Amino acid sequence: MHEAPNTLSDYRKQINEALQDDFLRKTLDTFAVAYRANRETIFKEVDEQGLIKQIADARDAACKRLEELYTQFKAEAEKRGVIVHRAATAEDANNIIARIARDNNVKRVVKSKSMTAEETHLNDRLFADNLIVDETDLGEWIIQLRHEGPSHMVMPAIHLSRYQVADDFTKATGVKQDSDIQRLVKVARVQLRRKFIAADMGISGCNFAIAENGTITTVTNEGNARMVTTLPRVHVALVGLDKLTPTVDEALTALLVLPRNATAQRLTTYVSWMCGAGECSINKDNKKILHVVFLDNGRTEIAKDPLFSQIFRCVRCGACSNVCPVYRLVGGHKMGYIYIGAIGLILTYFYHGKDRARVLCQNCVGCEACKNVCAGGIDLPRLIREIRSRVNDEQGGETVPALLGAVMSNRKLFHTLLKFAKYAQKPFTGRDVQFQRHLPAIFLGKHDFKALPAIAAKSFRDRWPEIAPQVSSPKFRVALFSGCAQDFIYPEQLEACVKLLGSKNVAVDFPMTQSCCGLPLDMMGQRKAGIDVAKQNVQAFSNGKYDAIITLCASCASFLKHSYPHLLEKESSLQYAVKDFSEKITDFSSFVHDKLNVTADDFNNNGEKVTYHAACHICRGLGVKEAPRELVASAATYVPCEEEETCCGFGGTYSAKFPEISAQLLENKLANINATGAARVVVDCPGCIMQIRGGAEKRKLPFKVTHIAELLAENLKR
Amino acid sequence: MSPADTNRELVEIFTAKATAVNSVVQEVPSLEAALQYVVDVCESKLPAEILADEPDAEQGPPGPNNMPTRVKRIVAAPDLPENEFSSLAQLCAAKGFACVRDGLRKHLAGIDVGVSCADFAVAASGTCSVNTDCEQTRLAGMISEVSVIFLHKSKIYPDLPSIAQLLRQRMGESPATFTTFISGPSRTADIERVAAVGVHGPLEQHIILLED
Structure with a gap:
């Protein structure tokens, strides 16, 4: 299990190591590009924005009625033979589950994927009681064999190659295993089937806890959650209080988005709806022993927070990682503690404390890619900035930003x-x-991956x-x-x-x-x-x-x-x-295009080949996409660029704080621009110009970098 | 559009979406044909591998995962009505297959074919909803190498929101405890994001579309 970084310099060292991991880089690059295209296709069949709004509204409403929903769920579930617990802290939850194991004379435990159990470090607690605990989600099992934490909320072992997995399986089985992926999957089939059969207790997570009928729901592709909840005589579901929802309707709505956002699937292979203790022929009364443990761990306080209560809209799809340009470079182990990606930076603060969040929460470039795809429409970049502000207020920030703050609040x-x-x-x-x-990073650290501009005379x-x-x-x-x-x-x-x-x-x-x-x-x-x-x-x-x-x-x-x-x-x-x-x-x-209505007739188009870099805050921050491209096309020959809307790595002060990441994002951007063969790239943002022009200068690349206004003014007809 | 046309369209969409997630969809003219399909599938597949100890099972030569295989193949159909189960049992007996409706915990190491019946289905995602309150039905769909679901064409609905009330009613039936949505065979992409089927549950998912 990795630890959260304590200092920025430690963190930068870790990040540098990740940047040297060629396999990780290639995997995440391929994934980022494929995901973007697949997601777009699969969302064409539904009203994406409408559904996101519906999820957000439903979650916000549920959040306000948390206690009522809990009471209703408990009553309905108890009617159906379920034992419901409520744990105030992670430790309480772990103790409750350990006690259930003890009371039922449990020796072996199988688990299906649960981020909540990762949050509480449940396995460590169960190991302390000498229980044998096996993860059964393939990715979770692999990282368990390696004693690692997940590097993605949906694909926990995405950082590993087939060769690493083959080595781990060789060790686990004592038999040399081939690196063929289809074979490796079958090795897991055989090994894990035996664990399902031998287990006394199954532990699952829960995607939706439905109050109207006391239902818990698991959403999986592998079907391991079905095994975990069916084969052993005892089933414990560990559920964050934020999973409570009034009715099946909201769960069905969320299911239209969750798999699409997570893995670009219409629906996962299995969705299990469990409302009550069902048949279990190995128990004397032919009934499953079913416990539902609700975890608070700060959730009731978050629910009352006017700003942060929106994090309850999270459905744990992992999309905020999938589109994050920083995640793409450094992977999940460097982009979160237990929870990963943009939401991970926020949840770390609430569930694992400000000490673990203090450095991590700095690592957001602010490109808004996550906000743009979030299933619950959470304003992730804003919440991350808010966490930084809280961390500063609570324990005093670094000296330099405070000094800068003091200077900048005095304009003169x-x-x-x-x-x-x-x-x-x-x-x-x-x-x-x-x-x-x-500037204003004149007060901050050095960067040498790009030439820096001078203050104008x-x-x-x-x-x-x-x-x-x-x-x-x-x-x-x-x-x-x-x-x-x-x-x-x-x-x-x-x-x-x-x-x-x-x-x-x-x-x-x-x-x-x-x-x-x-x-x-x-x-x-x-x-x-x-x-x-x-x-x-x-x-x-x-x-x-x-x-x-x-x-x-x-x-x-x-x-x-x-x-x-x-x-x-x-x-x-x-x-x-x-x-x-x-x-x-x-x-x-937007003003020039929409209000002044300029057209090709206003310009002397000399046929210059010009490409475009869509600044994060124009294409996502303001949702402006067509206007600048049409303006370029009316004053020049517009040549589209690969990944035109991907961040250039500037991010204001971010590039000073994380120069290595910033440099790599810039590298990718420059390569894509250069590949267009354009004589110029235009941008709507001076920050991007500083970054891209500085990089192009340093590498002596053959294109100009200017503001779109300069292109238009140069070509304006007299 | 007439109800018949609407249903025709839903069947088409269901078939396309289910096929897209690796389900095999087959329309049959009669229940007899459906039962025959089950027996044919069982006969044409490789015998089930025995993935864990099962002392009483007669073992054949190793299968693709180097596990011993079943000599006597097993078809499980716990939720078929009595008369349909008898017909299936007869067809199986003729081929030398065991046909069972309970006792599946004895065979957790793996069986050949598991048959279950869908309550309703969702066209937009190729999903079947199966009443799995009965432990045997649940097991049949999990431990079989080939899962076969019978689905009446008239039970296909357009999308998830359109089955909300059905799902609510289904979960309201006393003593309903376990409902399962199934969209294709067990799958994973946890190693290098490469798609692979049959990680825990069925290697194949077949859906037999029945007329009413």
């Missing part, structure tokens, strides 16, 4: 420091761009008085939200935007008291400073009667639009202004 000090940094830096010149350190805010367009009787009145990167590093991107807007008869304003959007602060768990800058920004824009507030940074846009209302929910005097502000936030491409 922050901006003065930025301007001063241009004198302090020692720039070297790239082909046509200056590279040096970047003159910031956008200093250029503004000269370039503000003069427009008479404007079609629209807009304000620009520049974000730090474009204001101080890439002012030319904003200038391109201003040029285009001016030519289309749009009046542009640039409120000078605007500051950093606050996302870097939130990524580092600096909540208070984040709220301060958010307030400054809302106030900076509150006096203009703008048709839209345009930003060229997708990350800023997504944060301003979706996170400000949460961040400022306690600022009662600002509520109207916040709503107005966030509603008006519009990304550059």
Whole structure:
């Protein structure tokens, strides 16, 4: 069993080891690509968004009635001969199960897959009582033989090769085993059948605990749960309280999504619905001894939390791992403790404590891929940021982010420091761009996998008085939200935007008291400073009667639009202004495409081959997909790129915290861009530009990296 | 659309989706043909391997997993009505197969064919719902190398939401305790995500579609 990392440097060492595991890398790469395609196909048959909404609503409602559902379940199950227990802690649950084993003179136990039993470390407790315990899910059995924890919630042994499994089976059987997968599966068939037959007690998990008739449900492909619940004379189901649901209807709805999301199946091979102690011919009264042990372990508290209660929507499908670009690189052992992936980072905090979560919860690049596929529509990236903030509040964070927070909540000090940094830096010149350190990560660690940009000689805010367009009787009145990167590093991107807007008869304003959007602060768990800058920004824009507030940074846009209302929910005097502000936030491409309705007629298309990188926060954060691609196609020859919507690895401060992962994500992105043969890649986000341009510069790759605004402004007809 | 057309369409969808998850779907004109199908399947398959100790079983040469095989093949059909079971037993006897409806705990090491009857089915996922309250029925579907499910065509419903009330009623029958949805043979992809069937339960899943 692996341990959760204690320090960031330990964690980075572990991550480096994982990055060197060629088998793991290849397996997870193949899986990520295949999963994406298979999932898309299998979801075409159902209303994905409608079902996710239904699951979320049903889970939220159940969460509010947890005690009532528990009471109802208990009454119904007891009517049907089931003994129901409730354990306050993991230790209590383990003790209850150990006692059931003792009372029933149990020697051998077989288990079907249960993440809840992993959560409580049940096996260790049973071993302590000298019980023989065998996992029977093939993947779980393999990792049990290796004394490892699962590396995926649905495919626990996905990190292992057939050769490793053959070695383990050779040891387990004392007979040399072939590495042919079909043969290995049959070795398990033979070995595990004997264990099923010999067992006195079966332990299962439970996917849905249905209150209306006291039913527990298991969902499996292998059929091992059927064996575990049928062959031994005693059956114990260990069930998280969050699995309680009122009726069979919600379970059936969830079954439309769970297998599709987990493994791109319409339904798993077996779903067992057990409502009561059934026939068992080896017991004297011909009845199964059936115990259901409900585990609390913090769940009743989570259920009351207005924000975190949404984690009860999790159906344990593992999709958040399947699409996570970080999981894809480092695997589950480095992306969670017991629970894996985005949900794992969150559940570790609640079920296994803040010490185990403190370092792990930093490892989210914030790309929102998980949020986009979650069966319960959980806002996973936001909850992970929230955990960081709680960890910081509870035990004091690292010094550097706190310092950065203090500096950034004072705009004038922050901006003065930025301007001063241009004198302090020692720039070297790239082909046509200056590279040096970047901000706000100027305060953070070093990276050498990409060239870093220099602070511009003159910031956008200093250029503004000269370039503000003069427009008479404007079609629209807009304000620009520049974000730090474009204001101080890439002012030319904003200038391109201003040029285009001016030519289309749009009046542009640039409120000078605007500051950093606050996302870097939130990524580092600096909540208070984040709220301060958010307030400054809302106030900076509150006096203009703008048709839209345009930003060229997708990350800023997504944060301003979706996170400000949460961040400022306690600022009662600002509520109207916040709503107005966030509603008006519009990304550059959407404004130009949807409001200005520009077409190919507006551009001198010189046939330049241009590909596109969809920034995480434009394609998922804002759901903007068509507008930028159509704009590229109207000003150039658009060539699509493989994995266009996969994260480039920037993630703001993430790339400073986890440079090795960031570098590898960038490597993959550059290879895909290069393979298109395009002369240029355009992006809607200066963070991605910093990352991709820095990588391309370092490797001397033959393509330009620019903001989409620059492509459009360059090709604009006069 | 007429009810007959609707059912025809559901049968088609069910067949396609069940086949997609490795079930073998066969329409038969009569119950006699269904019973004959069971015997034919049993006759054409390799004899069941005996995966664990079963002292009374006569052992034949090793099978594909190097386990001894059954000399006397076993067909189990615990939930067939009395008269249908008798007919099947006669057909089996003629071939020298044992045909049983109980005592399956003696044969947990593996039997040849297990027959069970679906209460209803879901077209969209090729799923059969089987009443497995009876321990023998449950075992027949688990320890057999080939599982055969009889399904009346009129019992096919479009999707999971459309069987919610049926499932609720089914679980409300006293003393209902165990209902099983089955969509294909036992499968796994736990080693390198390579699909493999027959990890614990049946190696093959057959579904016989019966007229009403």
